[in-house]
Amino acid sequence: MTNYAEAKQRLRGSIAPIVTTFDVNNQVDLNVMNNLIEWQIESGSHGISVTGTTGEPSSLTLQERELIMENAIKTVNKRVPVMPGTGSTNHEEALHLTKRAQEMGADAALVIVPYYNRPNQQALYNHFKIIADSVDIPIVLYNIPGRTAVNLEVSTLARLVEDCPNIIGVKESNKDFEHVNRVLHSCGRDFNLFSGIELLCYPMLAIGGAGHVAATANVAPKEVAELYDSWAAGNVERAIELHYYLMTLNDVLFKDTNPVPLKAALGMMGKIHPAVRLPLGPVSDALRQELKDTLIQYGILK
Template identity: 35%
Template sequence: MQFGRLLTAMVTPFDNKGNIDFGKTDQLINHLLLNGTEGIVITGTTGESPTLSNEEKLSFIRYVVQYVNGRIPVIAGTGSNNTRASIILTKQAETIGVDGVMLVTPYYNKPSQEGMFQHFSAIAKETTLPIMLYNIPGRSVVGMTTDIIVRLANNFDNIVAIKEASGDLDAMTAIIHDTDDSFQLYSGDDSLTLPILSIGGTGVISASSHIIGREMQDMITSHINGHPAQAAAIHQQILPLMKALFMAPNPTAIKEALALIGLNVGSVRLPLIALSEEQREELAKTIACSKKAQVS
């Protein structure tokens, strides 16, 4: 399964009462499609999955799959620190018709490496869907070692990709080297997209692509087409905005930035809170500077 090179980890739109806003979901998907997104990951942490009930997740997954209607791959975040619950949600997502699932490393429990191997193995055995692992030790406390990732990739045909947010380029190089050429490694850090492409990575699962999707697509295309200087120039241009979009816990600034460019997808749910006025002004200024740089 080829998911594409630029996938967006999509926010979940909320209305002014904090409920899922399906009308704004249509607008958001259309916006992403027009701005370079080749696939979307929904009900992940950028989608505020910790604050979505299972019923909300299933309703949202069902709605998005129907609206996208096969135009791009839809990957659902169905992983958690509860193996049995992850299996159930994965099976339900498969029934709905998603193109793949993303499984995060079990957070809070702090399982051993063998425990993580068995966790992912148990889920993989219960679905025929393509699986993307998600290694993000900064949020989950535990991270998978290279050996465990390679072992999973080489033992299960349906474990086809990983979103790597460890920041460890040496480990990522080893993963790429020691897995089949069909195994896809995606950057989980927007600012590391170009470095990861340079070591043989596939692309990025991005939050910034909500705002600078076209620019990120141009950077990736420039690199793939053998224009490293052009890719580097784009990277340098968009890096300040990438950093600004993570000035607060994700997806707080992403949602505010969408509102600033005319697509209001609501605020975040507690325990996250909206940006302060000072942060909002800083973000607006950075977006304006970014647009000015693109024109010049």
């Protein structure tokens, strides 16, 4: 039986949401993904997540998602926690992937609010409770109303936390900062609140958050991890400095749909082949130039 109190303490900091890398034939390239994972760990990231929003899960087959999850867990080999995204708009798929994550040895599962079908709050409760009850690994729910068109209300989340001891946290990609304050107030100050919005990474730490799952960590893993480390060490001035330092980079990486600009940037850095799968497409020439200029400004490119 998992010790959820220990899991809450271990699953903290910068959990890097890795892009899914494709080769020139648009097939999953695990070797390149492994290089990214090694770079993240060397750079100080506190955990790894795959097949979340940044990993283009809706463009992957079920078999590809399982392959990527298993590969990440084996590559990391317990050096840091691995929290794959196992959610889906399809309940049975989400249930299957979450069970498989446990079988593979994942440290937690990140389960998104179902997108497109817009369930009501009772349906959300039923969906998440069945998934949580099916496993005993920690579950972190993922609320991103800008993509799902449904907000996981605080009252629904609080019910789930009360009824499901393995729901230990939530990734909030919610610009309503009153909402995220109420999450900790209602779910308990020991509940693991993660920021999924880059400009809210520091503010969420300041109200008692556990860390962040920030796409920018793909490009600047050291600085994104240091933001958390500085806060945890009580170096508030450094954390605030990094918060503002990263702002321009954060902004340019979200001028098109994530992970499109991110993959273009990683391609310029020589880390990956920058392919995305349709229906996503490449960045415009203007954004490509802006990305290049920004990476030069940050010293990431010469």
